[in-house]
Amino acid sequence: MTATATRVLVLNSGSSSLKYQLLDMHDASRLAVGLVERIGEETSRLVHTPLATGGAKRETEGAMADHDAALKAVAAELAADGLGLDSPQLAAIGHRVVHGGLKFTAPTVIDDAVLTEIERLVPVAPLHNPANITGIRTARALRPDLPQVAVFDTAFHTTMPEYAARYAIDVATADAHRIRRYGFHGTSHAYVSRKTAALLGKDPSEVNVIVLHLGNGASASAVAGGRCVDTSMGLTPLEGLVMGTRSGDIDPAVTFHLKRVAGMSEDEVDELLNKKSGLIGLCGDNDMREIRRRIDEGDDRAKLAFDIYIHRLKKYLGAYTAVLGRVDAVAFTAGVGENAAPVREAAIAGLAEMGMSVDADRNAVRSDEPRLISPEDSRVAVAVVPTDEELEIAQQTYALVSA
Structure with missing residues (x-):
């Protein structure tokens, strides 16, 4: 990563949506924000706001068959504002991943082994992790040279003591099927608790x-x-x-x-x-x-x-x-x-x-x-x-x- 690479693209992939923000971590400013809706449906919708240029919000509609097409459309919108994914100023892509289980207690650079482990957690997050995985694969294919980082909703809650995290069911059964309290919204709870302390x-x-x-x-x-x-x-x-x-x-x-x-x-x-x-x-x-x-x-x-x-x-x-x-x-x-x-x-x-x-x-x-x-x-x-x-x-x- 070069010294001038201070931008991070944040991706939040849902089953039929893709939310994104491009931020410059030099001053935590937002350069662009957007949302792709109805991915895989007959008519998809992309809403893009180029904050860095002060330009007007742009809305486009058209078929986007999958997340690959959606992210390519996002990349084109960013490029139109001079903020393309090929920019040397882009340091990394950060992915929201809902479930990290007990293995992932901190943000993690994604490689094949990490992706395999996230896939293993699909049974405990069947509505969320598959979409997150799709977004990761799509972004890795577009920028295989760029660090991709998974930030887990569950990570902040992994500090819970065992007596708070365990359900009172048979231990062998619980362990065999990874049944315990993981918690979610962890990035929000981490941010807000820290900001509350600062407020005080x-x-x-x-x-x-x-x-x-x-x-x-x-x-x-x-x-x-x-x-x-x-x-x-x-x-x-x-x-x-x-x-x-x-x-x-x-x-x-x-x-x-x-x-x-x-x-x-x-x-x-x-x-x-x-x-x-x-x-x-x-x-x-x-x-x-x-x-x-x-x-x-x-x-x-x-x-x-x-x-x-x-x-x-x-x-x-x-x-x-x-x-x-x-x-x-x-x-x-x-x-x-x-x-x-x-x-x-x-x-x-x-x-x-x-x-x-x-x-x-x-x-x-x-x-x-x-x-x-x-x-x-x-x-x-x-x-x-x-x-x-x-x-x-x-x-x-x-x-x-x-x-």
Whole structure:
């Protein structure tokens, strides 16, 4: 890598989508961002914004049969802005990989052996790892000479102690099938916990933080001195908080009951719990803005869904306060956490005995900057900290290849 190579392309490959950002790590600036949707369908859509040139957003439509075609289209858009993948300023490509198991506890330069291990983890991440693998193979084919780095959603949570990571099932069975709690959204939890410490003017090693990553997918983590000691998602992203379409915590016997009594297949139960539950299952909407609008109009189903959502948040706040022993801050992040003031207010309401409270005026402020929303004299700081998973991936990637 040359001294002038400071750019990192971050790729987040989904089953039918490709999100990307090109960043310059000299100053952490974004040079371009974009998204390819509906890959493999009759009409795909690419949205590209060249931030470096200040140009207007460009949208193109056309058939893109696979991720290879999609990435080539992205490369052409970048080249049109003078930011091509053949640039000597490009240091590496960083890939979001959802599941790294126990083997990958840090960002890792991808070679054939690493790719094989990521493939071995497909059974525990069947919805995510295959798409991540496709993106890696495509990028390696386009730039085989360039370092490709995998940054794993699960890595931040590998510091959990065994008593937090283990399920109380037969050990031999669990080990044979790699059944344990892995956790997800790790790049977000790492970034937000570190930014929260900075907001308090402290080193991460001095701060205990509960991070609430609340988007369509949602997870909580207990972070002690910069290390994750517990998190709400488990073997899969289904466990934990109530989410947009996922149930979160549920009695596992519900699945047996549905198979025996309702005659549902394994795939039908899987679809129910992952895609037809959570907020959308409770009230038919998974957009918190719409749910709040319906509540304001007196909709009882929307109110019940909101109350269930908040009740689960409070349970995790209480549980993680007990796990940490001392809580210095609670940080809200992601789409709902950053933008839904009523969620933040309701989640913290009634927790004054735990040292947590929200200042109504501060909570009502909308901003893209990290900020405190608790009163000046609050024992526990309550913060809103916008997440930046792409920047976290880029920073981890660049630190590895420039070391």
